[in-house]
Amino acid sequence: SQQGEEDPQALSIQEGENATMNCSYKTSINNLQWYRQNSGRGLVHLILIRSNEREKHSGRLRVTLDTSKKSSSLLITASRAADTASYFCATDLYNTDKLIFGTGTRLQVFP
Amino acid sequence: KAGVTQTPRYLIKTRGQQVTLSCSPISGHRSVSWYQQTPGQGLQFLFEYFSETQRNKGNFPGRFSGRQFSNSRSEMNVSTLELGDSALYLCASSRSRGRGNTEAFFGQGTRLTVV
Numbered sequence: 001s002q003q004g005e006e007d008p009q010a011l012s013i014q015e016g017e018n019a020t021m022n023c024s025y026k027t028s029i030n031n032l033q034w035y036r037q038n039s040g041r042g043l044v045h046l047i048l049i050r051s052n053e054r055e056k057h058s059g060r061l062r063v064t065l066d067t068s069k070k071s072s073s074l075l076i077t078a079s080r081a082a083d084t085a086s087y088f089c090a091t092d093l094y095n096t097d098k099l100i101f102g103t104g105t106r107l108q109v110f111p
Numbered sequence: 112k113a114g115v116t117q118t119p120r121y122l123i124k125t126r127g128q129q130v131t132l133s134c135s136p137i138s139g140h141r142s143v144s145w146y147q148q149t150p151g152q153g154l155q156f157l158f159e160y161f162s163e164t165q166r167n168k169g170n171f172p173g174r175f176s177g178r179q180f181s182n183s184r185s186e187m188n189v190s191t192l193e194l195g196d197s198a199l200y201l202c203a204s205s206r207s208r209g210r211g212n213t214e215a216f217f218g219q220g221t222r223l224t225v226v
């Protein structure tokens with residue numbers, strides 16, 4: 001399977017703590033994206049990092065990319081209860097728009 | 112600007128029947144992709160359409176098909192439904208020029224239950 005793996009599968013933290021999720025993938029990529037999904041609903045795009053970038057920030061989100069290890073991490077700082085959701089990384093098959101999603105991390109933030 | 116609209120939101124069908132799902136992309140987006148999400152297999156790519164042509168296809172049987180119209184709206188069809196087709200079907204649109212580097216905007220999905 002081309003599907004990536006995410007680690008951990010589930011994460012529970014208190015509000016105000018940081019949450020870190022990791023993603024590993026298998027193929028060469030143009031970019032890597034992170035999406036959030038609230039229970040059983042559509043995915044919301046969070047951030048895109050290109051293959052020639054190593055780190056990117058957006059608000060409370062920080063994403064790193066290590067193409068030599070085929071891995072990425074998503075850090076959410078100062079988490080809030082509203083951050084409770086599943087988080088997926090997605091890579092594109094090189095030069096296509098076919099997204100290959102990871103298995104996802106379920107984040108639970110307790111107030 | 113209106114988002115991606117999928118209809119219907121919920122659907123219950125019987126084994127052996129067929130179903131058609133609809134997706135209206137964001138205005139100006141010419142690429143529409145379909146994904147199947149199940150607890151066991153996660154998010155799986157079905158196919159992608161661009162300017163009425165299927166550009167990419169995932170590893171699904173021929174019972175799964177789709178098309179795109181000149182206004183970029185897309186439909187997917189599943190024939191001879193099986194219990195295992197029960198899933199959340201997600202549609203995504205993007206500005207895509209086929210070289211990646213574009214974010215996808217997802218609809219809320221159609222929850223299909225096959226009984």
